[in-house]
Amino acid sequence: MSENESSGASPRSPLAPSTCAHCAAPRRLGARFCATCGQPLPALADEAGGAAPRERAQLRREPPMAARHGEHLRGALALFAVLLGTIGLGGILASATESAHPALELAIALLDALLILTFCWNDREHLRPLLRASGFTWSTWWCAPLVGALMAGFFELYFGALQSLGLPILRMSDSYVEAGWPLWTAFALISLAPGIFEELAFRGVIQTRLAQVMRPGEALLVQAAMFSVLHLSPLIFVSHFAMGVGFGWLRLRTQSLYPGMVLHAAWNAFVLLEELR
Amino acid sequence: MSAASRQQIAEAGTRSARSAQRREKLAQKDAETRERHIGQAAGVMKWLAILFVFFGLLEGVIARRAADRELAAIPAGAQDEDPLELADGSVMPVREFREQQELLVTLSYTVNFVLAAILFALHLWALRSPLPATITALSMYLVLLLLQILADPRALLSGLFLKLICLGFLLRGIQAALAERAARTAAERRAAREAAAA
Incomplete structure (x- = not known):
C-alpha cells in the first residue's frame, strides 16, 4: 500500500477521510479546510469525480459548529x-x-x-x-x-x-x-x-x-x-x-x-x- | 476587438464587481454579528462587576452596623487585656474581639471589591476573547458559591434568586461567546476558501 493510500490524503482516493488528518476533527460536507486547525483537507471522492454517498451521509449528520x-x-x-x-x-x-x-x-x-x-x-x-x-x-x-x-x-x-x-x-x-x-x-x-x-x-x-x-x-x-x-x-x-x-x-x-x-x-x-x- | 467581445468583458467586470460587493457585505455582516455576540458576552461580566460593587458596599454597611452593635455591647471601662465572654460561651480578650470585628468589616468590603475587579478584568479580556473569559468567570463564580456553602450551608438559600440570575447571566454569556466563536471560524474558513480560489 502506498503512503498516499494509507493516509487517505490523495485527492483521487475513493475513500477520502471524514476527519482531519492533523487534528482528527470531523470535516463538514464540502469543506476544503479544517474548521478546527485550518489545515487544507483532501477533496472528497465525489468532488474528484467519483461518488461517496457514505461520506456525504456521514458529513450531513454532523452537528453544526x-x-x-x-x-x-x-x-x-x-x-x-x-x-x-x-x-x-x-x-x-x-x-x-x-x-x-x-x-x-x-x-x-x-x-x-x-x-x-x-x-x-x-x-x-x-x-x-x-x-x-x-x-x-x-x-x-x-x-x-x-x-x-x-x-x-x-x-x-x-x-x-x-x-x-x-x-x-x-x-x-x-x-x-x-x-x-x-x-x-x-x-x-x-x-x-x-x-x-x-x-x-x-x-x-x-x-x-x-x-x-x-x-x-x-x-x-x-x-x-x-x-x-x-x-x-x-x-x-x-x-x-x-x-x-x-x-x-x-x-x-x-x-x-x-x-x-x-x-x-x-x-x-x-x-x-x-x-x- | 469585436463589439461582442467588449460586451463580454464588460459583463465579466460587472459580475466580478458584484461578487466583490457581495463578499464585502458578507464580511461586514459577519463582523456585526461577532461584535453583537462579543458585546453580549462582555456585557455580562461588566454587569456582574457592577453588581458585586453594589453588594460589596451594601454588605460592608451591614457588617459595619453589626460590628458597631457588638462593640457597643462591650462593658464600659473594659481594658484591652480583659477577658470577654461571647454569646457562644467562648472567652477572648477585648482587644482581640475588637480586631476580629474590624477584620470582618474589612473582609466584607475587600472580598466583593476584589471579585468585582477580577470580573472587570475578565470583561476587558472578553472584549478580545469572550469564550475563555466567560468560562473563567463561570468557574470562579461556582467556586465562590461552594466556598459560601462550606462556610455556612444556609448561604445556599440566602439570595438564591440573585445567585440563579448570576448563573443565568454567565450561561448566556457563554452561549453568546460560543456563537461568536462559530461566526469567527466560519468567517476564517470563508476567507481561506477565497484565498485558495484566488
Missing part, C-alpha cells in the same frame, strides 16, 4: 463541576464530623480518581498521544527543569511574602501525623495521587477539550484559572495559577503529560518534606 464547540465545552465544565462537587462533599463531611481524618481524604481521592479515569476513558482518543511513552522527546527535555526552577524561585518569593505578612499557610500533613498514619500514605495521597490525577484532569481532559474550542494559549490560561480556583484557598490562587500555567505550557511544549506529572508530584513531595522537617 457551535453545537460541537458546546459539546467540547460541556465535557470540560462537567469534569470541573464534578471535581468541585467532590471537594464540596469532602468539606461538608469534614465539617459534619468536625475533623479532617485522612480516611475521608482517602475516600475523596479514590472517588476523584474514579471520576477522572471515567472522563479519561471517554476522551481516550485525544489523550492517547499525550500518554505515549514515545511522545516525550529529548529535544524538549530542558523544559521540565526550566519550569521547575522558575516555579521554585517564584514560590520562594510568594510564600516568603505571605509568611512575612503573617498570613496562615495551610499544613497538609497535620491530619496524617495526628491520626498516626504512616508517612508513605501522606506522600501517596498528597504527592503522588494529585501529581497523576490532577494532571490527567486539568492538562489532560480539560486543556484538550478547551483547545478544541479556543486557541491553545487561551485554553492554557483557562485551565490554569480552573486549577487555581479549585484549590479553594484565595491565598494560593496566584501560586497555583502560576503552577497551572507552568504545567500547561510543559504539556504543550512536550506533547506529553509525564513531565508535568513528575514535576507536580515532586513539588508536592517537596512541600510535604518542608512541613515535616
